[in-house]
Amino acid sequence: MAQKILFASLKGGTGVTTCAVGTGLALASAGERVLLVDGDFVCASALWLSGAGGLQVYSLAEAQRGACRVKQVLVNHPRSPNFFILPTLGCEDEDYRTAAVSEVEQLFDYVICDGAARPLCNRAAVVCEPYTPSLKSAEVCINRLNDEGYKEVGLIINKVNGGLIYDAKIMPPSDIAKTLRSPLFGVIPEDLSMPLGCMRPGSVKAFKMTAARIAGRGKKSYSPARTYMGVSGYIKRKMRTKI
Numbered sequence: 607m608a609q610k611i612l613f614a615s616l617k618g619g620t621g622v623t624t625c626a627v628g629t630g631l632a633l634a635s636a637g638e639r640v641l642l643v644d645g646d647f648v649c650a651s652a653l654w655l656s657g658a659g660g661l662q663v664y665s666l667a668e669a670q671r672g673a674c675r676v677k678q679v680l681v682n683h684p685r686s687p688n689f690f691i692l693p694t695l696g697c698e699d700e701d702y703r704t705a706a707v708s709e710v711e712q713l714f715d716y717v718i719c720d721g722a723a724r725p726l727c728n729r730a731a732v733v734c735e736p737y738t739p740s741l742k743s744a745e746v747c748i749n750r751l752n753d754e755g756y757k758e759v760g761l762i763i764n765k766v767n768g769g770l771i772y773d774a775k776i777m778p779p780s781d782i783a784k785t786l787r788s789p790l791f792g793v794i795p796e797d798l799s800m801p802l803g804c805m806r807p808g809s810v811k812a813f814k815m816t817a818a819r820i821a822g823r824g825k826k827s828y829s830p831a832r833t834y835m836g837v838s839g840y841i842k843r844k845m846r847t848k849i
Contacts, residue, residue, distance in 0.1 A: 607712070608711045608712070608714045608715055608716055608717045609716050609717070609729065610711065610717040610719060610728065611716065611717070611727060611730065611820065612724055612727040612729070612731070612751075612756075613625060613626040613629075613718060613719065613731050613733060613762075614731070614733070614747055614751065615733045615743070615744070615747060616743045616746055616747045617734070617740055617743035619735075620733045620734050620735055620740055620764060620765075621733055621735075621765060621794075622721070622733045623644075623651050623652050623655055623720050624655060624764070625733045625792075625794060625816075626642055626718050627642065627652055627655050628800075628805070628809070628812075628813035628816075629718065629813055629816050629817050629820065630642045630656075630689055630716070631656070631683070631686055631813065632810075632814045632817035633817045633820070633821065634686045634688035635814070636814070636817060636821070636823075637688065638688060638715040638716055638821070639688050639690075639713065639715045640688060640689050640715065640717075640718065641690045641691075641692055641711070641713070641716070641717045641718070642690070642691045642692070642718045643694070643707055643719045643720060643722045644692065644694060644720055645694055645703075645719070645721025645722030645723075646693075646720075646721065647694040647695055647696060647697055647698055650693040650694075650695050652691055652693070653691055653693055654803070655803065656689075656691065657683070657684070657685070657803055658681050658683050658684060658691060661681050662681050662693055663678065664678045664679045665679065665693070665695045665696045666692070666694045666695065666696065666703065668696075669697075670699065670702050676706045677710060679692060679693070680692055680710065681693065692706065700722070704723045704724075704725055704726060707719070707722070707723040707726055708723075708726065727756070728755075728756055728757050729756060729758045729759075730751045730759045731759075731760050731792075732744050732747050732748050732759060732760070732762070732788070733762045733764055734762075734763060734764065735764055735765050736763055736765070736766050736767075736779065736782060741785075741786065744761065744786060748787075759788055760788060760789045760790065760791035760820070761783050761786060761788045761789065761790055761791060762792045762793075762794065763779045763783075763790070763793050763794070764794045765794065765796045766779060766794065766796060766830045767795075767796045767830065768795065768829075768830030768832065768833055771830065772831050778831070779827065780827075790819075790827055791820055792812065792815065792819060792820075792827055793812060793827045793828045793829070793830065794812045794816070794828070795808050795809060795828065795830040796830070797809045808830075811828060812828035815827055816828075
């Protein structure tokens with residue numbers, strides 16, 4: 607049976623879909639068969655963000671009407687044979703979206719739910735930024751998920767600027783996890799190329815480390831502050847303060 611993980615946040619703009627796509631691709635690259643359930647029934651943002659935009663043939667709304675099977679709605683990523691996306695375009699019926707996931711979940715090792723099929727999940731990853739408004743929102747989200755009976759609620763800290771950690775302007779991710787009393791699933795560095803549909807090598811590495819922790823194969827998280835150490839790091843810090 608597939609492990610079903612909800613990616614969640616109560617605050618917009620934290621990068622839930624980005625982290626869901628990145629973690630899913632990393633799990634798939636490790637040999638796991640992964641289904642990402644895209645809960646955006648208006649824009650199908652996960653399809654475009656992952657580089658699979660325009661490849662959908664059938665919609666979940668058509669499957670609901672009986673025009674096709676749920677399997678025919680699945681989109682296989684063109685560069686990752688183990689990574690599939692179930693877009694929910696046109697289907698606002700949460701009960702049907704959950705039933706559709708139940709119908710195909712046996713084909714996969716992991717099902718990552720981005721705003722859909724919430725009742726099927728018993729693990730959750732709360733995505734937040736390392737700043738006070740986002741951390742307060744994450745705290746509320748974690749408490750709600752714990753109250754709902756999730757057996758594990760972890761934290762993915764996104765858009766982390768290593769220079770701000772080095773300058774003690776934001777808390778290190780490990781301290782954030784301790785403060786929110788939640789296990790740290792992953793640390794994703796600030797990467798302005800992600801919204802453009804690509805990732806820097808450091809981001810790819812960070813998602814692979816996140817995937818390994820979620821799968822129980824690793825204990826380390828990416829350290830964005832490491833690139834700001836040493837002589838080259840000193841130059842980088844000086845450049846960052848001037849720009």
